Amino acid sequence: MNAERLSNRLEAVANKIPEGSRIADIGSDHAYLPCNVVNKGIVPFAIAGEVAQGPYLSALEQVQSENLTEQISVRKGDGLEVMEPGEVDCITVAGMGGTLISTILENGKEKLEGVSRLVLQPNVGSFAVRSWLIDNGWELVDEEVLKEDGKIYEILVAEKGDPLKPYQQTQIEKGILFGPFLLKEKTTVFKEKWRAEKKNWERILNQLEQASQNEEAASKRDELQKKIDMAEEALK
Ligand code: SAM
Numbered sequence: 001m002n003a004e005r006l007s008n009r010l011e012a013v014a015n016k017i018p019e020g021s022r023i024a025d026i027g028s029d030h031a032y033l034p035c036n037v038v039n040k041g042i043v044p045f046a047i048a049g050e051v052a053q054g055p056y057l058s059a060l061e062q063v064q065s066e067n068l069t070e071q072i073s074v075r076k077g078d079g080l081e082v083m084e085p086g087e088v089d090c091i092t093v094a095g096m097g098g099t100l101i102s103t104i105l106e107n108g109k110e111k112l113e114g115v116s117r118l119v120l121q122p123n124v125g126s127f128a129v130r131s132w133l134i135d136n137g138w139e140l141v142d143e144e145v146l147k148e149d150g151k152i153y154e155i156l157v158a159e160k161g162d163p164l165k166p167y168q169q170t171q172i173e174k175g176i177l178f179g180p181f182l183l184k185e186k187t188t189v190f191k192e193k194w195r196a197e198k199k200n201w202e203r204i205l206n207q208l209e210q211a212s213q214n215e216e217a218a219s220k221r222d223e224l225q226k227k228i229d230m231a232e233e234a235l236k
Helices: 008-014 032-039 053-065 098-107 126-135 172-178 180-185 188-210 215-234
Strands: 023-026 046-050 072-076 090-096 117-122 138-148 151-160
Touching: 008 032, 008 090, 008 117, 008 138, 008 151, 023 032, 032 046, 032 053, 032 072, 046 053, 053 072, 090 098, 098 117, 098 126, 117 126, 126 138, 126 151, 126 172, 138 180, 138 188, 151 188, 172 180, 172 215, 180 188, 188 215
Parallel strands: 023 046, 023 090, 046 072, 090 117
Antiparallel strands: 117 151, 138 151
16 A cells, blocks of 8 residues: 555545545554545645654655645644644544544544544444444444455544434444444445454353353343344344
């Protein structure tokens, strides 16, 4: 992967960015995503945010080597602290866990003023992102699931709106876990993901059944059984 040729995962993230929007790519690493969309003329301005020194320097080097310093501002900082309210229209956060993505959004809430779209790609724990969106008035408008190099990724797109709208035709708990749009589509990749998750939960449940029988283990078992049942239902 490089800035010219993105991975399928990052390409799918790029495809969800509305043309002409100013973006902030948080956790940008090499800044491949902002360089790619700026070079293609999809976005006129981007912020590449990075908290770690190494990736920050890689982003800086990439942007300088592509002569994009006028259009891409590389900034070092934690989450949304690298941007001011109203500076961008769209925020992308990709390649991190769902809990970290939710924490970044939660800690930077006041910076979301004026942002009309969030494109979020959690590697795991997308339920944490969906929960945060519901709690904060963001409506999920699109989802995608894809497989690359043996790994399965989800992309969540949200805009300000009615956060419960996408969950009207599904039980909310189920929608948060599987994704309301993904649950409707039930693609082959979706089924592959949840078959593997279900198998994993069954393995853990089996281990728990053989372990101590205290109250905590019992509640964990109930929780796992509930998720297994939901996955079974989703896979039908
Ligand atoms: N977004 C790129 C992608 O999807 O290919 C890079 C993903 S990389 C696995 C995650 C990056 O997020 C790392 O470079 C890490 O330093 C950065 N990161 C983690 N927590 C962050 C935070 N709170 N604020 C900004 N960047 C963060």
